[in-house]
Amino acid sequence: MSLAEHVRTLGRGPGRSRSLTEREANKAMRAMLSGDAAPEAVGALLMLLRMKGETAEEIAGLARAAQESAPAIEAVDLDWPSYAAGRTRGAPWFLFSAAMVARSRHRVLLHGWNGADRKVRDGLETAGIKTARNADEANAFLDRHGIAYLPLEALHPALFRLLTLREVLGLRSCINTVCRMLNPGRANASVQGVFHPSYRLLQADAAALLGWHGLSVIKGGGGEFERHPSKRISAFGLRRGRVYQSTLPALTGETRRLSVASAPPLVAAQHPHSLPAFETQTIIGTTALALDTLGHSDAADMAAALWTATAPLHPA
Structure with missing residues (x-):
C-alpha cells in the first residue's frame, strides 16, 4: 500500500x-x-x-485505524494508557490509583510501553495488577480482578513497531499520541497524562471526534496520569461528551518533586496507612480525578473512602 x-x-x-x-x-x-x-x-x-x-482530525483518523486493527478487549469502563519514558518521574503511584478505581467496581485496562524505564512494569505486581500476555488473558484478568495491564508489544505489534521508530528517527512522532488515544477496550472514559501541556487540547479535541464521553488529560508526573498533590492542576477533556476544563487546587502544602520519594511502593502494598502524606495524597488525588472522569459526582469522598478501606496487598 x-x-x-x-x-x-x-x-x-x-x-x-x-x-x-x-x-x-x-x-x-x-x-x-x-x-x-x-x-x-x-x-x-x-x-x-x-x-x-498534528491536527485533532489527523489524530482521530490515525487512532481509529489503529483501534480497528487491535484485538477486542471486552467491557472496559476506564482506559488508562501509560506511555511516558519515565526519565523525570519517581515511583509509579498512579498504579495504586488504578487499582483503587477497579475496587470501585469499574473495569480498568492499562496498556503501554515506557522504553527502557522499568518503573511502571516492575511496579505492577506490587500494586496487585496482573500483566496479560494477550487480549484473551487481559479479558480473563478483567473478569477476575477488574483490572489488567496489556503491554503494547503484545496488544498491537504493528503499532509497537511504529512507536519504536523513534530509535531510528531520533525524534518522537504522532504515534506517541495515537497510542494514548488507542483505547483498545472501546471505553467511554479515559485518563491520560502528557509531558508537554500543548497536547492536552489536541487529545481532548480528538476524543470528541471519536465520540468519547469522558476524558481527563493532565500534565502528570513524568508524563503519566498522576496528580501532583502540591500543585494546582489544569485538566482538559470531556464530560458527558462536552468540552471540559478545570483547575484543581493543591491537596497539600508540602512542596517537592514527585521523583523524590520518601517511601518505596512496597510500603503502599504492605502498610498502606503508614505511607507519608505526600504519597497518600498523590494516590487519592489521582483516584478522585479518575472517578470524576467516570462520572462520579462525589469522586473526592469516594476516593478517600476507598483509601480508608484499603487493606495490605502483600502482608509483611
Whole structure:
C-alpha cells in the first residue's frame, strides 16, 4: 500500500500543502500498519506530521485505524494508557490509583510501553495488577480482578513497531499520541497524562471526534496520569461528551518533586496507612480525578473512602 499521495499532500510546500482529513489519516495509518508501505515513506509521513503539527482530525483518523486493527478487549469502563519514558518521574503511584478505581467496581485496562524505564512494569505486581500476555488473558484478568495491564508489544505489534521508530528517527512522532488515544477496550472514559501541556487540547479535541464521553488529560508526573498533590492542576477533556476544563487546587502544602520519594511502593502494598502524606495524597488525588472522569459526582469522598478501606496487598 502506497503512502505517496499522503506524503505529497503534507509535503508539497508553502501554499500547496495541507493537513490530512480524518479519512485520509485513517487510510494512511492502515497502510503503515499493513507492513507493505515503503519504510522511507513511513518515516517521511511521520516527520512531516511532526514538523507541521498534528491536527485533532489527523489524530482521530490515525487512532481509529489503529483501534480497528487491535484485538477486542471486552467491557472496559476506564482506559488508562501509560506511555511516558519515565526519565523525570519517581515511583509509579498512579498504579495504586488504578487499582483503587477497579475496587470501585469499574473495569480498568492499562496498556503501554515506557522504553527502557522499568518503573511502571516492575511496579505492577506490587500494586496487585496482573500483566496479560494477550487480549484473551487481559479479558480473563478483567473478569477476575477488574483490572489488567496489556503491554503494547503484545496488544498491537504493528503499532509497537511504529512507536519504536523513534530509535531510528531520533525524534518522537504522532504515534506517541495515537497510542494514548488507542483505547483498545472501546471505553467511554479515559485518563491520560502528557509531558508537554500543548497536547492536552489536541487529545481532548480528538476524543470528541471519536465520540468519547469522558476524558481527563493532565500534565502528570513524568508524563503519566498522576496528580501532583502540591500543585494546582489544569485538566482538559470531556464530560458527558462536552468540552471540559478545570483547575484543581493543591491537596497539600508540602512542596517537592514527585521523583523524590520518601517511601518505596512496597510500603503502599504492605502498610498502606503508614505511607507519608505526600504519597497518600498523590494516590487519592489521582483516584478522585479518575472517578470524576467516570462520572462520579462525589469522586473526592469516594476516593478517600476507598483509601480508608484499603487493606495490605502483600502482608509483611
